[in-house]
Amino acid sequence: MRKLTFWRQAGRQLALLAIGIFVLFPIYGLLRMAFDGSLKGAATEFHWLPKQFSLQPMLAVLDRPYQSVQFSTILGNSLVVSFSAAILALALGVSLAYAFARFRFPGRQSGLFVILLTALLPPIAFTTPLYILLSWLGIRTTLLALVLVYAAFAMPFCIWNLRAAFQAIPKETEEAAYLDGAGDLATFTYISLPLSLPAIAVAALIAFLTAYSEFTIGWLFVSKPDTVTLAMAIYAIVTTGAAQPWSQLGSLAILMSIPVVVIFLLLQRALLERMMFGAAGD
Amino acid sequence: MKKYLLILRILAILLAVLLAWNLRSYALTSLPVDYDEDDYLRAAQEYAIVFRSGDLTGLTQFNYRPEHPPLSKIIYGLSILPASETPLLPDRPTSAGPDQTLPRDQLRNARTAGAVLGTLTTLLVALLNPLAGFFLAIHSWTIKYTAQVMLEALPALTSLLAVLAYRRSVAQNGILRPKLPWLALSATFLGLTAVSKYIYCLVGIAILIDWFLQNRQTGKPDNRQTGTLANWLTIFAWGLLSIIVFFAANPYLWPDPLSRLADSVFYHARYSTGAAEVASANFPLWQPFNWLGMSVPWSQQAFRVLLDPFITLLAAFGLARLWKKERVYVIWLITAILFLLAWPTKWPQYLLVLTVPLSLAAAEGAISLLETIRFSVSKSVPNIRFPVLPQATSTRKSIRSPIRFSALPQAIRSQIRSLPWLLPGLLAFLLLTIFPLLFQLGMSMTSLNAQSLRDGLQGGLVRELWGGLTGQIPAAGQDASPNQVHFIGLRGYGWVFDYVSSIGLPVFTILWTALSVSLQLALGLGAALLLWNQHVAFRKTWQVLFILPWAIPEAIGALMWLNIFAPISGWLSLAVKDFGAQNVPFSFLVGWERNPNQTLIILLLASLWYGFPFLMMAASAGLKMLPTEVFDAAAIDGATPWQTFRHVTWPLLTPLLVPAIIIRAIFAFNQFYLFQMFVQFFGGQQYIPVTLSTFSYYLLYRGSEFGVSAILNIITILMLIGFVILFNRWSKAGEGVTYA
Numbered sequence A: 001m002r003k004l005t006f007w008r009q010a011g012r013q014l015a016l017l018a019i020g021i022f023v024l025f026p027i028y029g030l031l032r033m034a035f036d037g038s039l040k041g042a043a044t045e046f047h048w049l050p051k052q053f054s055l056q057p058m059l060a061v062l063d064r065p066y067q068s069v070q071f072s073t074i075l076g077n078s079l080v081v082s083f084s085a086a087i088l089a090l091a092l093g094v095s096l097a098y099a100f101a102r103f104r105f106p107g108r109q110s111g112l113f114v115i116l117l118t119a120l121l122p123p124i125a126f127t128t129p130l131y132i133l134l135s136w137l138g139i140r141t142t143l144l145a146l147v148l149v150y151a152a153f154a155m156p157f158c159i160w161n162l163r164a165a166f167q168a169i170p171k172e173t174e175e176a177a178y179l180d181g182a183g184d185l186a187t188f189t190y191i192s193l194p195l196s197l198p199a200i201a202v203a204a205l206i207a208f209l210t211a212y213s214e215f216t217i218g219w220l221f222v223s224k225p226d227t228v229t230l231a232m233a234i235y236a237i238v239t240t241g242a243a244q245p246w247s248q249l250g251s252l253a254i255l256m257s258i259p260v261v262v263i264f265l266l267l268q269r270a271l272l273e274r275m276m277f278g279a280a281g282d
Numbered sequence B: 001m002k003k004y005l006l007i008l009r010i011l012a013i014l015l016a017v018l019l020a021w022n023l024r025s026y027a028l029t030s031l032p033v034d035y036d037e038d039d040y041l042r043a044a045q046e047y048a049i050v051f052r053s054g055d056l057t058g059l060t061q062f063n064y065r066p067e068h069p070p071l072s073k074i075i076y077g078l079s080i081l082p083a084s085e086t087p088l089l090p091d092r093p094t095s096a097g098p099d100q101t102l103p104r105d106q107l108r109n110a111r112t113a114g115a116v117l118g119t120l121t122t123l124l125v126a127l128l129n130p131l132a133g134f135f136l137a138i139h140s141w142t143i144k145y146t147a148q149v150m151l152e153a154l155p156a157l158t159s160l161l162a163v164l165a166y167r168r169s170v171a172q173n174g175i176l177r178p179k180l181p182w183l184a185l186s187a188t189f190l191g192l193t194a195v196s197k198y199i200y201c202l203v204g205i206a207i208l209i210d211w212f213l214q215n216r217q218t219g220k221p222d223n224r225q226t227g228t229l230a231n232w233l234t235i236f237a238w239g240l241l242s243i244i245v246f247f248a249a250n251p252y253l254w255p256d257p258l259s260r261l262a263d264s265v266f267y268h269a270r271y272s273t274g275a276a277e278v279a280s281a282n283f284p285l286w287q288p289f290n291w292l293g294m295s296v297p298w299s300q301q302a303f304r305v306l307l308d309p310f311i312t313l314l315a316a317f318g319l320a321r322l323w324k325k326e327r328v329y330v331i332w333l334i335t336a337i338l339f340l341l342a343w344p345t346k347w348p349q350y351l352l353v354l355t356v357p358l359s360l361a362a363a364e365g366a367i368s369l370l371e372t373i374r375f376s377v378s379k380s381v382p383n384i385r386f387p388v389l390p391q392a393t394s395t396r397k398s399i400r401s402p403i404r405f406s407a408l409p410q411a412i413r414s415q416i417r418s419l420p421w422l423l424p425g426l427l428a429f430l431l432l433t434i435f436p437l438l439f440q441l442g443m444s445m446t447s448l449n450a451q452s453l454r455d456g457l458q459g460g461l462v463r464e465l466w467g468g469l470t471g472q473i474p475a476a477g478q479d480a481s482p483n484q485v486h487f488i489g490l491r492g493y494g495w496v497f498d499y500v501s502s503i504g505l506p507v508f509t510i511l512w513t514a515l516s517v518s519l520q521l522a523l524g525l526g527a528a529l530l531l532w533n534q535h536v537a538f539r540k541t542w543q544v545l546f547i548l549p550w551a552i553p554e555a556i557g558a559l560m561w562l563n564i565f566a567p568i569s570g571w572l573s574l575a576v577k578d579f580g581a582q583n584v585p586f587s588f589l590v591g592w593e594r595n596p597n598q599t600l601i602i603l604l605l606a607s608l609w610y611g612f613p614f615l616m617m618a619a620s621a622g623l624k625m626l627p628t629e630v631f632d633a634a635a636i637d638g639a640t641p642w643q644t645f646r647h648v649t650w651p652l653l654t655p656l657l658v659p660a661i662i663i664r665a666i667f668a669f670n671q672f673y674l675f676q677m678f679v680q681f682f683g684g685q686q687y688i689p690v691t692l693s694t695f696s697y698y699l700l701y702r703g704s705e706f707g708v709s710a711i712l713n714i715i716t717i718l719m720l721i722g723f724v725i726l727f728n729r730w731s732k733a734g735e736g737v738t739y740a
Helices: A006-034 A056-063 A071-102 A108-118 A124-137 A145-166 A171-179 A184-213 A230-239 A246-266 A269-276 B002-030 B037-053 B054-059 B070-079 B104-128 B130-138 B140-146 B153-171 B180-196 B198-218 B226-248 B258-276 B276-281 B287-292 B308-325 B327-342 B349-353 B355-385 B409-445 B453-469 B489-501 B506-530 B539-551 B554-565 B573-581 B598-624 B631-638 B641-669 B673-681 B690-705 B706-729 B731-740
Strands: none
Touching: A006 B258, A006 B539, A006 B554, A006 B573, A006 B598, A006 B673, A056 A071, A071 A108, A071 A184, A071 A230, A071 B409, A071 B539, A071 B598, A108 A145, A108 B258, A108 B409, A108 B706, A124 A145, A124 B409, A124 B690, A124 B706, A145 A184, A145 B409, A145 B731, A171 A184, A184 A230, A184 A269, A184 B104, A230 B349, A230 B453, A230 B539, A246 A269, A246 B489, A246 B539, B002 B104, B037 B070, B037 B104, B037 B226, B037 B641, B054 B308, B054 B598, B070 B104, B070 B153, B070 B180, B070 B489, B104 B140, B104 B153, B104 B355, B104 B409, B130 B140, B130 B308, B130 B539, B140 B349, B140 B573, B153 B180, B153 B198, B153 B327, B153 B349, B153 B355, B180 B198, B180 B226, B198 B226, B198 B327, B198 B349, B226 B287, B258 B276, B258 B409, B287 B308, B287 B349, B287 B506, B308 B327, B308 B355, B327 B349, B327 B355, B349 B355, B409 B539, B409 B706, B453 B554, B489 B506, B489 B706, B506 B598, B506 B641, B506 B690, B539 B598, B554 B573, B554 B598, B598 B641, B641 B706, B690 B706
């Protein structure tokens, strides 16, 4: 790579600065709102900085983010639902993924196509039938329903990515184990699974994060305040309009996003690869 | 063999023409009177009086609604001569509502004249390509505006004739020595087009562009000098002749040519920017695409088939093929679309400017679609046979199973060994993923909604579906009792598709996908290129910063943009309120929610912010893989940065980017949270254009129309299948799918 002349360097920095402002401006807007203690509802005056800097909205949300439910209950709901959904999707999908990665059978091509298609469908395509099916079973407004819904969203994606991960293992490694007398199950348990664990973990993480930050669809499967998740509490404030201080809305959004942002920044390469469905550049 | 083909072709042409006449004559009797018909009928009455009096100088004095040139009105005047005479219709403003009391026999005569002209157009198109003639024959907008007393039928015909004559003049010997008689005929028809309706003269621009393209191709270096001058003169003469014809055939201009011409031309400029009807219609910039994406939504009983959206879709597929065969029609289509997008008046009758090339493109699209299907069927045959003929596997190199016996037992053993792995996963997949989708397919054939939910859950759904699918229960009409679920079969699809296309949802979804992905790609690629050089200062910092929007949940991102642009409480509105509009940049965007174009801009801005990091990362990863030697070579050859990008970087990078682009396109097509946050913010009080999946959620959440929501989802799934086929074909993962 050539060194840059001063003017070229300056020009680039200017262009990058423009993009940087575009990226940061909305984020700053939310931060400003979150730390403004003077807001009673939506904003009514223009200020570059919070009119009255305060941590009070943040503390209020950390106490009772939605109606009179404790923060710990709501965070607990979020974690339980997202974690169970991710594990469920993974556990149910793993054997199918391995079968598609390692064996040949009639209908394999069409099966792969169906999995990819279902992985790319919008969540709403599953929501409508699940809404009716779970109402039918009488469990539509329980946490279990939420787990099932989010697991259904995540499963095709997990299967597709696990298959890619299993296929990336050199087949000689598995052949060696097989020739040493290990059966299919042993080969899978001791060779394939450990080798593809990082990829599996990332796929699970994506499933977890999707469920964790989802709220509009989950809202359909909730009736009582104590089964609300953290993300849904945000939606609740938006839905009520200007009845609550918007600083709390900002605080909640930031609180909820921080862990997601940290994870994304730490694992960006791996996440990108999974999100490209194994079609990443390298 | 050839003779049979010829006979078949003639039969097809006859069929298309008969169909066109049948549909138009049916429409002309059953369509109610529309806006403007009274105006043009009155103009025809004035001309009829002139013709009856025998003193043709009257032609130079009358032209009711002088903003439109007179030829169509003169034709209508001739057509109503046999009808009984009535007093002149009253002079009413152009915006006056439809007048249902027009004299019946005059109306019928004038409409019949239009329908005859429309059928003639179909005949000409059918002679070019019978399938295209068929598409033009059934196109409902074309039927409507040629079967009513509008000004479209005649110029649609003459503009096509101008292009046909032009093609005749250059078809054989290239452009250098065009056959002048045919070219003169083309100019004549162009002149006549101008005397019928100005907007149809767009074909003249298309002909000019085609002329120049052709000239550049065939002008060889040795005869270019002589050829070019002669060509300039020829095309100049062509233009001059058409202008002469325009004046000669326009008697109304004779007494005072320039000021009468200026009056009529400037009227349209004023109308498009100042008329109350245009402002209150508040159509978005892309409204022409909305018209193309729907059949006529009013008085549908006058049309026997309503398939316009599919014709448009086929035309989109057929453009490339038509370009190779008959370039001028593609240029015609594109010129017309660009003009209609730019022109502020967006009335649906303007579509007739382009329905001729549209149906030609649709015919090519239908053929190429058939070929694609035939190709993929013939390609997939070995795959279908694969399990039946195991010896096929022995020729393949990559057998993934660890043991190698002879081919036959191995294939079967592999199948048996796969069973314990397949079954549990398959069971879960079928239960959690496939069953809901199939159940949804069932739901989509019922009338399940909030009112009938109780009955549906208490067994009504199963009862109706089972009964309906086995044929024991006939499909119910709309008058069936609302508290029970009813089997409606596939009819719901027709209703729902008609409805969503009449509010422009599919068009908006596709437009949204194309625009948002292009913008994201431009910025993502730009950022990746800026950061490519390792010597850029703060490279890592910028990179991490730019990834941030990707890491923030989409709905939170939408909230951030709402915080800036929300009416009244958003930053922009507050700033304008506190500092005054002239001191705030972008203050013109205040009130965006009332202007569909600006709403699209705001939504695109938010989606650009959220989506560009993904493509930036994909582009960065791709750039890292490019060989450095080619850039050294380009530098040695003295290529400018732009040349290097255009001829080296871009062609090498594109194949690596395509999977990422398709994934982004699928996300944009499915985009939901962004739209839902905006819709939710306004609490349903403000119309925001949305994607299909957002609308499906809306139906579920607000309307509890479960059956309709299911239908929309199935339509979305069908459209996505196309995307996934593309993805499969292009991505590296796809190679694994096809050949693993």
